[in-house]
Amino acid sequence: MNSITIYTRPDCDLCAAAKALLKRKDLGFHEITIAGARGSAIALWQRDVDRTVPQIYIGTYHVGGFDDLEALDTSGRLDKLLDPQAVL
Template identity: 40%
Template structure:
C-alpha cells in the first residue's frame, strides 16, 4: 500500500484543516514538514506548486486543502483510496 503524505508547515492553518479532514475520515498519513529551501524545491518539483499543504493519497497528488475537500465531497477521495 502506498503511503498518504502531507507536505506541511507548522504555522499553516490549511494544513491543520487537512489533518482534521483526514483524521475525521480515519485516513492515516505522515507529515513532511517543509522548512528548508531544499524542502520547498522538492514540493515544487513534485507538484508544480509552491504552497502547503500538498496532499498525496495512495501516491496520488490530490493538491492543497481546497482540492482535498473537493475530492472528499465529490467521492474522488474514496476512488483514490480504493484505487
C-alpha cells in the same frame, strides 16, 4: 489503501484543516514539514507543483491543496482514490 503524504508548515491554517479532515476520516498520513527543512522544500518543488502548502498526494496522484482534498471528499471520490485497487 494508497498512502497519503502531506507537505505542511506549522503556521498554516489550511494545513491544519487538511490534517483534521484526514483524521476525522481516520486516515493515516505521512506529514513532511517544509519549515526549516530545505531538503524537504526542494523535494516538494521538484515535483512541479505549486509552492504553497498543503500539498497532498495519494500514492503518486497529486490531489492539490486543502480545497481540492475537501472537494474530493464531498464528491465521494476521496474514498475511491484510497482503494488499493484504484488506478492512480
